[in-house]
Amino acid sequence: MSESTPRTYEVRTYGCQMNVHDSERLSGLLEDAGYVAAGEGAQADVVVFNTCAVRENADNRLYGNLGHLAPIKAGHPGMQIAVGGCLAQKDRDTITTRAPWVDVVFGTHNIGSLPALLDRARVQQESQVEILESLEVFPSTLPTKRESAYAAWVSISVGCNNTCTFCIVPALRGKEKDRRPGDILAEIRALVEQGVSEVTLLGQNVNSYGVEFGERQAFSQLLRACGDIDGLERVRFTSPHPAEFTDDVIEAMATTPNVMPQLHMPLQSGSDRLLKAMRRSYRREKYLGIIERVRAAMPEAAITTDIIVGFPGETEEDHLDTLDVVRQARFAGAFTFQYSKRPGTPAATMPDQVPADLLKDRYDRLVTLVNDIAWEENKRLLGRTVELLVAEGEGRKDAATRRLSGRGPDNRLVHFAAPASPVRPGDRVTVEITHAAPHHLVADTVLGVRPTRSGDAWERRTAAPAGPAAVGLGMPAVGVPAPLPDAPACG
16 A cells, blocks of 8 residues: 555444444544544445454454464555554454454544554554543544534533443543533534434433532433424434433423433333342332323323343342333334343342343243234324424345335334435424334335424535436435344433
């Protein structure tokens, strides 16, 4: 490669929404340093793994991918591999011991150091490991390459002050650090000026926002302030903690028109005994009470959750308690996880670890119940008229009908028949729901199309000499930010 040829990069992301947002920062940093994204199918000069440490298979996945890249790197002189994120913060020097072909290891608190570390590794011809113990620069001050032209993540806090016995995140992300409200709102206004019409507010425990500067109602005030931003059509947030979920937040959600009727609130277990063992500072009745008040204020709200099956000491009675809460809560969907030991967490050394066969049986029963209820809840929407924000990529394959995808105000995924007139990601379509499945809805009738500034922004980003941009022309299926199934949302 000549000195004048830009080096290419690829960022591979695992884990939660916070990792996805961090990867946008990593891409922005690399492009700011002169790198360019590798083309589809091309081998990048720099491969960055942004890792998760929440689940047990995170380690196996990372080292398996690193092993796959070892011979590829050997055949590409000058190629570099970097590992960052939560697993890097946890494993540190272990990574370069197990995979000595890795060039850079960086932690959750110093993602801004990546370009300099890559340069240093290349000049010194040796691996660079830099792990900071506390945050020095809030990630939102760093350059960003957003994946979507019309929807954006906005981080309002990082870190966590809780001590859940199954979770390693507080040890890796540190104590909660809150951004000032003015900085958050300034970022959102700037995003709207660029064409963004939907933002998702991010925090490890998003509704505890304000604890650092002593304002108990800071989060509800922030939601209301988002309602005053012209051009901002949809506001979401993830993930709130039930212990800090207060009525002022429910009121702000219900009375701020652009705050969407959607709530993702981790349950983890429906057993009070296990919630205590998990150090979850709420009990099932409090959780169900929050849901009852949310639905009283917003009857059409879609509520989703995270649930862990097989926490140490879980009995059949505990599992039945969880199934009972699922029946009462009637979740629109749930991310369900089989408990896995994470070294360094109290739960990893607890007695009475649940045998694998029993864990699988309970997991299967839970998934069946969750899917049955989600399907029943989706069937209630048949015949309903819904406005969707159009997502990128083709929708569910249908031999008879070309379909696109979008999400309603409640964040449900809808595959709709492509209208005759062009429609772009970021535009709005009004549809009538004609079919329901457990994880999506189908609309065979499009009642209207509303071009938007967000659609204009997408078109500007993707415009090519071959003709006007349109949905379904091979663009990556990024769509609207939504909870990712790779790891439980923190909260």
